[in-house]
Amino acid sequence: MHDAQGPTKLCYLAGVMKRCGTNYLARLIRCHQNCYSMGPIWEDFLLTESDRLVEYVQDVSKNWNQDWGVEEKLGGNNALLKYLGSGLKSYLLSQNSSIIRRIQAQEEGVEYNSRPASIFLTKTPSVKGLQNYFKLFPGSYLILLIRDGRAVVESGVKTFGWNYHESIDEWVKAADTLYEVYQEGLSSGKPVMLVRYEDLIVNRLGTINEIVQFLNLREDKFNYEEAEQLGVFGSSVNGSPDLKNYWREVKKDESFDPLNRSRNWSDELVDKFQQKAESTMLNFGYQI
Numbered sequence: 001m002h003d004a005q006g007p008t009k010l011c012y013l014a015g016v017m018k019r020c021g022t023n024y025l026a027r028l029i030r031c032h033q034n035c036y037s038m039g040p041i042w043e044d045f046l047l048t049e050s051d052r053l054v055e056y057v058q059d060v061s062k063n064w065n066q067d068w069g070v071e072e073k074l075g076g077n078n079a080l081l082k083y084l085g086s087g088l089k090s091y092l093l094s095q096n097s098s099i100i101r102r103i104q105a106q107e108e109g110v111e112y113n114s115r116p117a118s119i120f121l122t123k124t125p126s127v128k129g130l131q132n133y134f135k136l137f138p139g140s141y142l143i144l145l146i147r148d149g150r151a152v153v154e155s156g157v158k159t160f161g162w163n164y165h166e167s168i169d170e171w172v173k174a175a176d177t178l179y180e181v182y183q184e185g186l187s188s189g190k191p192v193m194l195v196r197y198e199d200l201i202v203n204r205l206g207t208i209n210e211i212v213q214f215l216n217l218r219e220d221k222f223n224y225e226e227a228e229q230l231g232v233f234g235s236s237v238n239g240s241p242d243l244k245n246y247w248r249e250v251k252k253d254e255s256f257d258p259l260n261r262s263r264n265w266s267d268e269l270v271d272k273f274q275q276k277a278e279s280t281m282l283n284f285g286y287q288i
Helices: 020-028 051-061 068-076 076-096 098-108 129-137 149-160 162-185 195-202 204-214 223-227 267-283
Strands: 011-014 119-124 141-146 192-196
Touching: 011 020, 011 076, 011 129, 011 204, 020 119, 020 195, 051 076, 051 129, 068 076, 068 141, 076 098, 076 119, 076 129, 119 129, 129 162, 141 162, 141 204, 149 162, 149 267, 162 192, 192 195, 192 204, 195 204, 204 223
Parallel strands: 011 119, 011 141, 141 192
Antiparallel strands: none
């Protein structure tokens, strides 16, 4: 088990796309005493442009004479990518410093916890560049969050004015990428975990315990009461992001029903989604 006084490890939470619930899952994980994620970088998006780093390493290494034996002595391109990833990770972990944490706690109006976190959580609601994760952060935890595509699309349409058909295509493409990265991680023994948003709703306790075990943390340090009392934050039920209360926590009421967002879809839209997304949905165990 991780000790709060030991070295801080990075946990990267990647959501399939916006409206998939990364905010909620991050807040749940933060209910553990030894997890920290309070900004100021709320969503890092470091991987979204990581193809440039891969290209950079490839272009630079072309200038190295093969007789130097860089691959054999230093590890070559993969090693250089790992060191670049270490720099990115150090930058993210700098948010775990006592000074930054004290300032952020004051801004958020919460109690300052002086103990360093054993897990620092960062998140991005995007899979762009996710295929480079294991090259840049090979030893860090990766949690992949998927959500039923119908709920994601409906939430995006309601919140951001997305187009139904375009959003369905985007979800399928993003979900396929998420699944490929998950399978790659499993096959290579990397610390990767897949979480379905729906399981956070219907089996919150069991899913929380699985996450805590995955992160090698003590279950008795998780505040289950706080987790149960979490309100709605950044949900489509709060309206547009431009509205005053959108990014404020709102207490759940009977109208909060995140599992049935698409219940009013037309037969045409249901058929269109099934045609495009059926195989992808089945990969994640969804019924369609």
